[in-house]
Amino acid sequence: MSDWKTICRVDDIPRLGARRVTRRSGGDIAVFRTADDKVFALLDKCPHKGGPLSQGIVFGESVACPLHNWTIGLVDGCAAAPDVGCARRFSVRVEGGAVALDLAELMHPSTDADPGSARRSGGNDAAAASVDAPAKAAA
Amino acid sequence: MKKMKLVMVGNGMAGVRTLEELLKIAPDLYDITVFGAEPHPNYNRILLSPVLAGEQTLADIVLNPVEWYAGQGITLHLGKKVVDVRRSSRVAVADDGTEAPYDRLLVATGSNPFIPPLPGKDLDGVIAYRDIADTNAMIETAKTHKHAVVIGGGLLGLEAANGLMLRGMSVTVVHLMPWLMERQLDEVAGKMLQKSLESRGLAFRIGAQTEALLGDESGRVRAVRFKGGSEEPADLVVMAAGIRPNTALAEQIGLHCSRGIVVNDTMQTITDGRIYAVGECAAHRGIAYGLVAPLFEQAKVCATHLAEFGIGRYLGSQTSTKLKVTGIDLFSAGDFSGGGDTEEIVLSDPYNSVYKKLVVKGDKLIGACLYGDTVDGSWYFDMVREGKDIASIRDHLMFGQQHLGDTGHAGNSRASAMPDSAEVCGCNGVRKGTIVKAIREQGLFTLDEVRKCTKASGSCGSCTGLVEQILMATAGAGYTAAPKLKPVCGCTDANHQQVRDAIREQHLLTIASVYEQLDWRTPNGCASCRPAINYYLISTWPHEALDDPQSRFINERAHANIQKNGTFSVVPRMWAGETNSSELRRIADVVDKYKIPTVKVTGGQRIDLLGVKKEDLTAVWHDLGMPSGHAYGKTLRTVKTCVGSEWCRFGTQDSTTMGKELERALWRMVAPHKVKLAVSGCPRNCAESGIKDVGVIGVDSGWEIYVAGNGGIKTDVAQFFCKVKTHAEVLEYSAAFLQLYREEGWYLERTVHYVGRVGLDHVKAKVVDDAANRALLAERLRFALDGLPDPWFEHDKARIDVRQFEPIAV
Numbered sequence: 001m002s003d004w005k006t007i008c009r010v011d012d013i014p015r016l017g018a019r020r021v022t023r024r025s026g027g028d029i030a031v032f033r034t035a036d037d038k039v040f041a042l043l044d045k046c047p048h049k050g051g052p053l054s055q056g057i058v059f060g061e062s063v064a065c066p067l068h069n070w071t072i073g074l075v076d077g078c079a080a081a082p083d084v085g086c087a088r089r090f091s092v093r094v095e096g097g098a099v100a101l102d103l104a105e106l107m108h109p110s111t112d113a114d115p116g117s118a119r120r121s122g123g124n125d126a127a128a129a130s131v132d133a134p135a136k137a138a139a
Numbered sequence: 140m141k142k143m144k145l146v147m148v149g150n151g152m153a154g155v156r157t158l159e160e161l162l163k164i165a166p167d168l169y170d171i172t173v174f175g176a177e178p179h180p181n182y183n184r185i186l187l188s189p190v191l192a193g194e195q196t197l198a199d200i201v202l203n204p205v206e207w208y209a210g211q212g213i214t215l216h217l218g219k220k221v222v223d224v225r226r227s228s229r230v231a232v233a234d235d236g237t238e239a240p241y242d243r244l245l246v247a248t249g250s251n252p253f254i255p256p257l258p259g260k261d262l263d264g265v266i267a268y269r270d271i272a273d274t275n276a277m278i279e280t281a282k283t284h285k286h287a288v289v290i291g292g293g294l295l296g297l298e299a300a301n302g303l304m305l306r307g308m309s310v311t312v313v314h315l316m317p318w319l320m321e322r323q324l325d326e327v328a329g330k331m332l333q334k335s336l337e338s339r340g341l342a343f344r345i346g347a348q349t350e351a352l353l354g355d356e357s358g359r360v361r362a363v364r365f366k367g368g369s370e371e372p373a374d375l376v377v378m379a380a381g382i383r384p385n386t387a388l389a390e391q392i393g394l395h396c397s398r399g400i401v402v403n404d405t406m407q408t409i410t411d412g413r414i415y416a417v418g419e420c421a422a423h424r425g426i427a428y429g430l431v432a433p434l435f436e437q438a439k440v441c442a443t444h445l446a447e448f449g450i451g452r453y454l455g456s457q458t459s460t461k462l463k464v465t466g467i468d469l470f471s472a473g474d475f476s477g478g479g480d481t482e483e484i485v486l487s488d489p490y491n492s493v494y495k496k497l498v499v500k501g502d503k504l505i506g507a508c509l510y511g512d513t514v515d516g517s518w519y520f521d522m523v524r525e526g527k528d529i530a531s532i533r534d535h536l537m538f539g540q541q542h543l544g545d546t547g548h549a550g551n552s553r554a555s556a557m558p559d560s561a562e563v564c565g566c567n568g569v570r571k572g573t574i575v576k577a578i579r580e581q582g583l584f585t586l587d588e589v590r591k592c593t594k595a596s597g598s599c600g601s602c603t604g605l606v607e608q609i610l611m612a613t614a615g616a617g618y619t620a621a622p623k624l625k626p627v628c629g630c631t632d633a634n635h636q637q638v639r640d641a642i643r644e645q646h647l648l649t650i651a652s653v654y655e656q657l658d659w660r661t662p663n664g665c666a667s668c669r670p671a672i673n674y675y676l677i678s679t680w681p682h683e684a685l686d687d688p689q690s691r692f693i694n695e696r697a698h699a700n701i702q703k704n705g706t707f708s709v710v711p712r713m714w715a716g717e718t719n720s721s722e723l724r725r726i727a728d729v730v731d732k733y734k735i736p737t738v739k740v741t742g743g744q745r746i747d748l749l750g751v752k753k754e755d756l757t758a759v760w761h762d763l764g765m766p767s768g769h770a771y772g773k774t775l776r777t778v779k780t781c782v783g784s785e786w787c788r789f790g791t792q793d794s795t796t797m798g799k800e801l802e803r804a805l806w807r808m809v810a811p812h813k814v815k816l817a818v819s820g821c822p823r824n825c826a827e828s829g830i831k832d833v834g835v836i837g838v839d840s841g842w843e844i845y846v847a848g849n850g851g852i853k854t855d856v857a858q859f860f861c862k863v864k865t866h867a868e869v870l871e872y873s874a875a876f877l878q879l880y881r882e883e884g885w886y887l888e889r890t891v892h893y894v895g896r897v898g899l900d901h902v903k904a905k906v907v908d909d910a911a912n913r914a915l916l917a918e919r920l921r922f923a924l925d926g927l928p929d930p931w932f933e934h935d936k937a938r939i940d941v942r943q944f945e946p947i948a949v
Contacts, residue, residue: 007947008947014940014943016689019942019946021949028946035662035663038196051705056693057690057693059669060665066701067703071666075633105915128546132580
């Protein structure tokens with residue numbers, strides 16, 4: 001069985017909004033809350049150009065990246081077509097209003113789920129394929 | 140009731156236009172039969188030149204395809220020439236024996252090219268330029284022969300010469316008169332035209348009189364001989380020496396003809412009331428017209444009489460000529476020759492190939508001749524026609540309509556400055572207002588659609604550029620986007636206007652109620668529609684509808700601008716760009732304390748602190764102790780000012796104080812998009828008021844207000860709005876304009892696009908002309924802004940979720 005780390009209560013996250021979770025290992029996590037109080041967690045880094053997804057507009061079970069408006073699915077972390085790329089997902093457990101993340105995943109060093117897969121379909125934005133190295137210097 | 144029979148002889152533009160007008164008003168009155176000598180349906184004869192030049196094909200210029208006739212129930216006889224009309228028994232007879240009885244006969248036989256009676260005119264290779272067959276003959280000849288001579292330096296001749304040259308022939312134009320197109324141009328313009336055409340490779344023999352056409356032994360033309368004996372080699376001779384009304388049939392059947400078939404004001408022949416004549420074959424009050432516009436006027440009158448409405452008289456036309464000769468714009472109207480007791484205002488710029496001559500008599504403009512730049516042609520023509528007193532604008536007359544009420548900026552779109560009543564398409568008599576209305580109401584967004592709906596630019600095409608400008612000005616820069624029809628986003632079929640209307644009419648106060656009332660397809664919208672709906676709610680119902688921060692873009696939620704690395708920038712407000720030592724000291728301290736990497740002066744006369752961490756934002760605001768600059772929102776941004784009369788030796792008005800008053804009155808104002816103002820203290824305009832949403836320019840006697848400028852992706856120069864005297868008036872007019880924009884604008888629509896969509900006339904009517912409404916608008920804005928918090932200091936009141944600034948640490 002996994003170990004779970006309680007990070008906040010559901011009510012600490014605004015509905016149709018997100019909170020940002022900082023980790024000592026680097027690589028922030030965005031924790032989202034939908035209109036019907038479902039909670040999802042993704043690496044706070046858009047697969048396109050690394051935009052902080054926690055700052056985006058949440059709608060349905062998606063978030064729009066604040067930098068270039070890519071739509072990222074909260075369930076799988078993947079960009080909606082025509083964009084291609086996925087943000088790493090984190091497991092979330094909600095019990096009695098408390099939000100918990102999987103400790104093992106939390107401790108795992110920050111890596112993007114699928115580096116290199118982020119690109120516009122049609123190949124007109126090849127530069128986007130290079131994903132910035134995570135900003136770990138502070139850790 | 141048995142239908143009457145209408146037979147039309149001739150199948151050209153004037154005749155078919157008459158049928159179109161008739162079918163519009165009396166679709167079931169007649170059984171219609173049409174005889175056309177050519178084997179083609181009605182086509183646009185004016186566009187034969189582009190066909191010859193290879194720019195268009197025959198299929199492109201067909202106006203009414205054969206299916207149109209069938210659809211209207213018209214019996215069409217193509218390739219059959221009517222050779223007799225038995226007026227006593229009322230039957231028309233064609234050359235193949237086809238007979239058609241009539242109750243009304245419409246003669247629209249057009250004109251024939253005038254062939255000078257020269258020896259050799261019947262040789263092979265000598266043709267006229269009148270119809271599709273001639274055009275095809277020229278195209279074929281150009282494939283196998285080298286030398287062409289065009290006799291006649293009028294419009295038709297020059298177009299033929301240009302087309303043949305483009306098809307590879309060496310072409311000489313022979314013109315008897317002292318300069319080209321002497322009936323449309325004065326000597327200067329005629330010679331400029333010649334020079335320009337010579338530089339493209341055409342050769343000219345001006346003032347040369349043709350004596351004979353010489354043939355070879357096979358009977359084909361080989362040269363043209365002139366008076367005096369010189370010769371010009373030619374294996375194709377095109378006769379373009381003018382046209383004559385085609386009255387052969389009319390004369391044969393006993394209709395009175397004198398320079399055309401003589402008709403009265405109802406277009407009935409004076410000989411036989413059952414027989415009408417329209418177009419180039421008809422002579423009305425002694426004039427047979429050869430231009431499209433009068434012919435279409437005749438068609439309209441004739442149609443109302445055929446429909447038995449008995450209204451409408453044709454009283455003759457004052458004509459202007461607007462032409463495009465081989466890509467060069469020409470315009471003339473009225474008495475453009477001048478002389479006698481007239482005066483001439485002349486602008487001549489040979490380097491840029493622009494020449495304009497205005498002929499003035501007393502205080503009236505009586506004629507104009509324009510070469511190169513003809514945009515103001517219809518404006519001048521209106522003045523000539525209406526006999527307008529021009530004394531007060533005489534100084535500016537030459538610089539065109541755009542120049543009036545403008546401190547000297549050349550506008551990029553003259554179309555937007557035209558009044559709705561100005562005629563755009565002279566051929567079809569279409570005014571700007573008609574086009575704008577059609578674009579708006581029918582959601583048109585291409586030139587073709589505008590042509591189809593309004594006929595503007597559908598005949599000679601010389602106003603095409605102007606129609607395109609109107610299209611752009613009306614539908615906005617993104618004029619291919621069909622703004623009327625486009626839904627807000629994929630979540631709904633409703634468009635922005637429908638959403639605005641529903642919110643107002645049903646007094647909706649929450650996003651959820653909008654989604655429910657308008658059957659949104661998604662439970663809580665998307666990142667496109669939620670910010671739009673949120674704006675519509677709070678702008679329509681201020682102090683009633685609550686702002687929803689989660690439906691705002693991050694910048695408006697965090698009250699700072701997100702940067703590419705996820706940090707933010709902070710721009711404190713400096714009223715009208717003015718600051719002082721203590722503010723600067725505090726800014727310096729904040730920069731040091733929070734290790735802000737970049738400090739930059741903005742284009743809006745403020746200071747931008749870039750690279751602030753989100754968790755530092757509230758403390759940065761607090762330490763700055765300056766109001767929010769709202770540099771992050773769809774809000775009033777800055778009021779840029781010049782130094783003004785307080786310091787500047789040129790300043791005529793105190794622009795800085797005016798700017799501060801405006802900024803203090805308008806800050807915190809949300810809008811469909813960002814809003815930028817500027818105030819300049821004199822027409823030198825150092826604050827760049829010409830590219831602002833509201834630009835104010837001080838002049839000696841007060842202030843000029845300009846609206847709907849934009850320095851963005853596409854620079855749009857602000858349009859003159861009004862001139863006022865006092866600070867209070869500047870404040871009221873600006874507030875009223877911006878409130879109208881707030882109430883009617885669509886989300887993310889800048890003022891330039893808003894004004895382009897609704898029309899400057901509309902905005903002026905609501906704000907400038909209607910003082911009571913202006914006061915109400917300004918009052919509504921005051922009410923909306925009253926008591927709004929500064930989000931940097933009153934977080935609760937501004938509904939800021941401050942938890943966003945604290946990350947959760949694990």
